[in-house]
Amino acid sequence: MGHAWNPTGRRAPDGMAERPSRMSVRPRCAHPFVYGEPVDLLADLLRHSRARGAAVARSIVQPPWSVCYLDAAPVSIHAVVRGSAWLLMDGEPPRRLHAGDIAIVRGPQPHTLADDPATPAHIVVYGPNRYAPAGEPPDRAGDRPRVSAGHTYGRRRHGDSEGDHQGDRDGDTALIRGAYQCADDVSPWLLESLPPVLVLSGATGAQRILELVGTEVDRPEPVQSVVLDRLLDLLFMVSLRTWSERQDSDPPRWRRAMADPAIGRALQLLHQHPSRPWTVGTLADTVGLSRSGFARRFHTLVGRPPISYLSQLRITLAAELLTEPGQTLDSIARTVGYADAFSLSSTFKRVRGVSPNEYRDELGGVGGLS
Secondary structure, three states, X not given: XXXXXXXXXOOOOOOOOOOOOHHHOOXXXXXXXXXXXXXXXXXXXXXXXXXXXXXXXXXXEEOOOEEEEOOOOOEEEEEEEEOEEEEEEOOEEEEEEEOOEEXXXXXXXXXXXXXXXXXXXXXXXXXXXXXXEOOOOHHHOEEOOOEEEEEEXXXXXXXXXXXXXXXXXXXXXXXXEEEEOOHHHOOHHHHHHOOOEEEEEOOOOHHHHHHHHHHHHOOOOOOHHHHHHHHHHHHHHHHHHHHHHHXXXXXXXXXXXXXXXXXXXXXXXXXXXXXXXXXXXXXXXXHOOOHHHHHHHHHHHHOOOXXXXXXXXXXXXXXXXXXXXXXXXXXXXXXXXXXXXHHHHHHHHHHHOOOHHXXXXXXXXXXXXX
């Protein structure tokens, strides 16, 4: 009779079967690929969020002041560096922001920042570089530089100048705003998971990033736009990480989904192996649920059906590969899980509204291929 395997090398007691070294034993599973390296889902979603040609500005304001944002930016990040402000948005309660607060606003709904909820708008922002005094028609909004170092709104004072740090006075409010310009710049599920307005205080690492933003907007230099894009990405990342860590009573959608044993495992599989020929049936089989039960639970927790989520993920990956030189549609199609360029192009246009070639052409005019 054999003897059971023992890491000490001693013979196992009689009656127990010997087995080979643990290093050569693979867990028994019908789908061994589920044992890949765990995916940090928030990190993966943020990895697929990348600003291109973001609108970034530092503003110094003095009461009374009010700025209305009609630029339909998919995500705006407002930071109060000094002073305070009110954030107003239809359908949402007014929120008071203090120094150190960061507000993330999901577009495209308009919103307003003001010294007081009753203050009428003084400035209307119509686009990334277009704004005008309230009351003037949108076509009067002139083109401004992509980055403005220091708008001064509200009551102007003798000797003050735009962008002059030395002109800052007690009672002023200092603001920084960064806005993603295209919905495609933010991971779709991440964008869908954001509340209309999210306010955070003391996000870890945010203060240092804001200091860098404030310095960068004041000195137009080569690659400034790319630096500001990446700083906006960093600010978005640390803000969402802080939100995810703090929301125990009402966690973000991705945390609720990942906390479910079956749906969390399915999301791991989709992000680890997006190119596999997944179906609702194979996913349900793998996580041990019926097909209907799995589809219903996935839709409830994730907010969209499993195959719709997979298509969105694949197209997000394809869009990133389109920025890389030398990548053909056929090679991208095979990489992300489509049989050929035609299948990829058809799904890409359905999801993004443009063909892959049109998307690649558009990138040349928005922040380049950075």
